[in-house]
Amino acid sequence: MSPKSAKAKKIVATTSLAGCFGCHMSLLDIDERLFDLIELVEFHKSPIDDIKTFTKECDIGLVEGGCCNDENVHVLTEFRKHCRVLVAVGECAIMGGLPAMRNTIPLKECLDEAYLGGATVADCNPGRVIPCDPDIPKILNRVYPCHEVVKMDYFLPGCPPSADLIWDALVALVSGKELALEYRTFKFD
Amino acid sequence: MASFVRFTLDGRECLAEEGAQLVAAAKECGVFIPTLCNCPGIPPKGACRICTVLVNGMPHTACTTRVVEDMAVVTRTPELEAFRKSVVEILFAEGNHLCPSCERSGNCELQALAYRYRVTVPHFPYLFPKRDVEAWHPKLVKDHNRCIQCKRCIRGIRNDKGQAIFAFGKRGDKVVINIDPETSKDISDELAQQAMDICPVGAILRKGKGFDTPIGRRTYDRAPIGSEAAP
Numbered sequence: 001m002s003p004k005s006a007k008a009k010k011i012v013a014t015t016s017l018a019g020c021f022g023c024h025m026s027l028l029d030i031d032e033r034l035f036d037l038i039e040l041v042e043f044h045k046s047p048i049d050d051i052k053t054f055t056k057e058c059d060i061g062l063v064e065g066g067c068c069n070d071e072n073v074h075v076l077t078e079f080r081k082h083c084r085v086l087v088a089v090g091e092c093a094i095m096g097g098l099p100a101m102r103n104t105i106p107l108k109e110c111l112d113e114a115y116l117g118g119a120t121v122a123d124c125n126p127g128r129v130i131p132c133d134p135d136i137p138k139i140l141n142r143v144y145p146c147h148e149v150v151k152m153d154y155f156l157p158g159c160p161p162s163a164d165l166i167w168d169a170l171v172a173l174v175s176g177k178e179l180a181l182e183y184r185t186f187k188f189d
Numbered sequence: 190m191a192s193f194v195r196f197t198l199d200g201r202e203c204l205a206e207e208g209a210q211l212v213a214a215a216k217e218c219g220v221f222i223p224t225l226c227n228c229p230g231i232p233p234k235g236a237c238r239i240c241t242v243l244v245n246g247m248p249h250t251a252c253t254t255r256v257v258e259d260m261a262v263v264t265r266t267p268e269l270e271a272f273r274k275s276v277v278e279i280l281f282a283e284g285n286h287l288c289p290s291c292e293r294s295g296n297c298e299l300q301a302l303a304y305r306y307r308v309t310v311p312h313f314p315y316l317f318p319k320r321d322v323e324a325w326h327p328k329l330v331k332d333h334n335r336c337i338q339c340k341r342c343i344r345g346i347r348n349d350k351g352q353a354i355f356a357f358g359k360r361g362d363k364v365v366i367n368i369d370p371e372t373s374k375d376i377s378d379e380l381a382q383q384a385m386d387i388c389p390v391g392a393i394l395r396k397g398k399g400f401d402t403p404i405g406r407r408t409y410d411r412a413p414i415g416s417e418a419a420p
């Protein structure tokens with residue numbers, strides 16, 4: 001690669017908050033276009049290269065998952081600080097997704113069900129403890145879509161968004177061209 | 190013999206039977222007007238407003254409007270399209286629509302309209318209302334999270350005595366559409382299926398029936414809702 005194109009590479013950061021990593025799997029599903037992608041962009045903070053902290057400013061931040069705990073809020077806020085363009089990727093980032101099914105149930109009821117009364121708890125929690133170690137992220141009262149926490153610039157629907165949609169969006173963002181949003185790739189499931 | 194009247198649709202001269210419903214007449218002429226609470230064969234209600242068009246310059250719901258001579262109808266302007274998109278967005282924000290886990294996904298009229306208008310995220314805050322899923326009925330499941338209160342089920346589904354099997358309870362933003370335990374007691378599988386089919390969304394499901402069409406072959410997987418009307 002020529003040094004010129006290396007300089008022109010856009011820098012991309014990605015993260016999975018309250019998601020299932022499905023959106024990241026869909027990103028990997030672009031298959032052989034991954035070779036084109038690494039010509040186009042450089043990955044910074046991301047589970048893909050395991051860079052944990054921002055040490056430079058990024059052009060594009062891809063966020064999977066909504067915010068279900070205070071650590072998610074912290075990471076999302078960092079992403080907003082360090083990424084010029086922030087994209088909510090997938091149903092959970094956009095509306096909370098399946099984790100948000102708990103949004104209509106009081107938190108105490110959820111925790112009681114998960115740790116004390118649930119059918120699968122039976123004998124595996126003899127001390128009847130609801131974990132609250134200071135080292136574990138604190139759970140929020142409900143799951144928040146990303147745009148309720150910070151300003152999000154773009155939204156890519158899907159559960160997960162199709163590899164083609166993610167690819168089209170990345171190419172559009174890198175090249176500055178408008179995204180066509182083809183019907184074929186625009187789905188909520 | 191029915192008499193025909195001349196009217197214009199987006200500037201084009203068209204013919205329709207006098208008194209025809211505007212939504213149906215437009216479809217005959219190859220023009221799609223989106224609908225949600227309207228359902229061919231049952232009396233229109235004008236509840237959802239998504240079919241709003243301009244009739245002689247004034248907004249009208251096309252499902253409750255009859256075609257008359259010389260009527261000038263405009264179905265598509267940037268404002269009308271934006272209005273329709275916000276109707277869809279409001280319905281998504283108002284209920285709990287978790288499409289990835291919905292049995293109706295791919296065959297849902299609300300979702301299909303969201304695709305058509307490329308709704309990525311509602312411009313309204315999600316309300317996350319507390320709603321129930323009712324499963325007491327032997328043949329039907331009622332998921333209130335997805336109900337858009339279009340009342341198609343109330344208007345269109347009758348038992349063999351001609352009684353409605355759905356009814357609404359409460360009022361205002363608390364309104365719920367319930368299954369009537371009495372009139373729905375002995376419904377046939379066919380009627381249960383008709384109830385599921387008349388619902389534009391996944392709020393009425395048949396018990397024991399889940400996902401039966403593979404992704405890619407569902408009604409709105411390939412072409413947007415309304416494509417069949419487009420000339």
Ligand code: SF4
Nearest residue numbers: 286288291297390391
């Ligand atoms: S009813 Fe339609 S819009 Fe609602 S969750 Fe199901 S598929 Fe999605």
Ligand code: SF4
Nearest residue numbers: 336337339340342388
């Ligand atoms: S259950 Fe379905 S058909 Fe009945 S009012 Fe609700 S959305 Fe409409």
Ligand code: FES
Nearest residue numbers: 235237238240252
């Ligand atoms: S379809 Fe006309 S108001 Fe709902």
